Amino acid sequence: MFDTQEILAHLRRWVEIESPTDAPETVNRMMDTLIADHAGLPVTCERIAGTQGRGDHVIVRSNWGQDKPGILVLSHLDTVHPLGFIKTRLPWKVEGDIAYGPGIYDMKAGALIAHHALKAVAGSGKSGLGITHLYVSDEEVGSPTSRAIIEAEGRKAKYVLVTEPARDGGKIVTGRKGVGRFEIFIRGVASHAGARPDDGRSAVRELGHVILALEGLCDPARGVTVTVGVVRGGTKPNVIPEEAYAEVDLRVPSLAIAEELTGKILGLAPKTEGVTIRVQGGMNRPPFEQTPEARKLFDHAHGIAAKIGFELAGVSTGGGSDGNFTAPYAPTLDGLGADGKGAHTDFEQIRISSLVERARLMQGLFETLA
Numbered sequence: 001m002f003d004t005q006e007i008l009a010h011l012r013r014w015v016e017i018e019s020p021t022d023a024p025e026t027v028n029r030m031m032d033t034l035i036a037d038h039a040g041l042p043v044t045c046e047r048i049a050g051t052q053g054r055g056d057h058v059i060v061r062s063n064w065g066q067d068k069p070g071i072l073v074l075s076h077l078d079t080v081h082p083l084g085f086i087k088t089r090l091p092w093k094v095e096g097d098i099a100y101g102p103g104i105y106d107m108k109a110g111a112l113i114a115h116h117a118l119k120a121v122a123g124s125g126k127s128g129l130g131i132t133h134l135y136v137s138d139e140e141v142g143s144p145t146s147r148a149i150i151e152a153e154g155r156k157a158k159y160v161l162v163t164e165p166a167r168d169g170g171k172i173v174t175g176r177k178g179v180g181r182f183e184i185f186i187r188g189v190a191s192h193a194g195a196r197p198d199d200g201r202s203a204v205r206e207l208g209h210v211i212l213a214l215e216g217l218c219d220p221a222r223g224v225t226v227t228v229g230v231v232r233g234g235t236k237p238n239v240i241p242e243e244a245y246a247e248v249d250l251r252v253p254s255l256a257i258a259e260e261l262t263g264k265i266l267g268l269a270p271k272t273e274g275v276t277i278r279v280q281g282g283m284n285r286p287p288f289e290q291t292p293e294a295r296k297l298f299d300h301a302h303g304i305a306a307k308i309g310f311e312l313a314g315v316s317t318g319g320g321s322d323g324n325f326t327a328p329y330a331p332t333l334d335g336l337g338a339d340g341k342g343a344h345t346d347f348e349q350i351r352i353s354s355l356v357e358r359a360r361l362m363q364g365l366f367e368t369l370a
Helices: 004-015 024-037 104-124 147-156 203-215 255-266 292-308 354-368
Strands: 043-048 057-062 071-076 093-095 098-100 131-136 159-162 172-176 178-187 225-233 243-252 276-285 314-317 349-351
Touching: 004 024, 004 098, 004 104, 004 354, 024 043, 024 057, 057 104, 057 147, 071 104, 071 147, 104 131, 104 349, 104 354, 131 147, 159 354, 172 292, 178 203, 178 255, 203 225, 203 243, 243 255, 255 276, 292 354, 349 354
Parallel strands: 071 131, 071 159, 172 314
Antiparallel strands: 043 057, 057 131, 093 098, 098 349, 178 243, 178 276, 225 243
16 A cells, blocks of 8 residues: 655655756766665666766666566656756745655656555565666656667567656656757858958858748648757858858657658758758657557556546657657557646646555556556
C-alpha cells in the first residue's frame, strides 16, 4: 500500500537537490541519492560516467527476469531551472493538493513514482518480467550522451514505460512528433552601405527569404511546424551584412514526413546571386508513432486504471521525449508521471493526490505485463 505523505516527503528530498543539465556536479549528487535510495532492494545499480560535460547515468536492474526481454522504464533527473531557482523563484511549497518546486512535474515526481512501484513489486514478488529503470542526465538538451544507451536498452525490451509528466488533467502520451534541429549559415558580400551599396550582397536579406521559405513549410493539416527560433546577422548598420545565421526547429508526426521536410530544409538554395547557403542538421528525435502493439499496451493500462478507479485517456503531443528513441523498437507508453502543470516555469506543480494513483498504475503494469 502506498502512503501519500511518505512519497511526498521523499519527493521533497529529490526536488531540493537542484539538478540542471549544465551543472553535472549537482546532477551527480542527485544520482548519489538515487543509488542510496535503492539500498536493500533486490536490484543492481550500474553507474555510467558522464561525458561532454554532462552528469552520470544510472541503470537499475531487478535481480529477476533479466534473462529475457522485460520492462524498460525511462526517466531523466536533469531539470531546466538554474541553480538557486528554488531559493529565489520557486521554493518547495505545499498548498492543499498542490506541491510546487523546480523539476517536480518534469519529471522528478514521475521518476520517483516508478521507484516506489518497483519497491512495491519487489516486496510482493508478483512481477513476472524483469524491470530495468534507466535514469539519464541530459534529456532536457536532447539526450546527446544517453541516446545510444536508451536505444540499446530499447532494442532489448518487450515494453517501454516513460515517466514524463501526465498531460491535460492526467492523460498519458501515446504518440509524439519527431523533432528536427538545423543550423543555417549564409554568406554574402560586404560593402559600404552608403558609398558602395550595389557592390554588396546582403546575407541578412537572404535570411529573410529563407525565413519566409521555412515558415511556408508549416502545414497544420499534416501536423507539421517549422520554427525559426534564433537569428543573427551583420556587424554594423553601415555595412552590407556579409554573414547571417539561423537555428530552426522542425516537428513532424511521421517518418515519411520527416524525410520529406528534412530534404527540403537541407536543400535550401539562395535567391540572390553571389550568396551561398549552408545547412546542417537533421532529426534529433524520430517520431513516436503509435503501433498496433503500442495500442494494445495502452488498452492494458486503461484496464488497470479502470480497476483502480480512474479513467485513463491518451493524447499525442508535439513535444519530444526519450520515448521517441524506443518507439521504433518496442511498444512504448509515455506520460506515466504525476498530473500537474507548469513544466519549465516558475509555477511548476503537481497534484499530490495523483502520486498514489499513478504509483498504483505503474505497479499494476509491472505485475501484469507478461
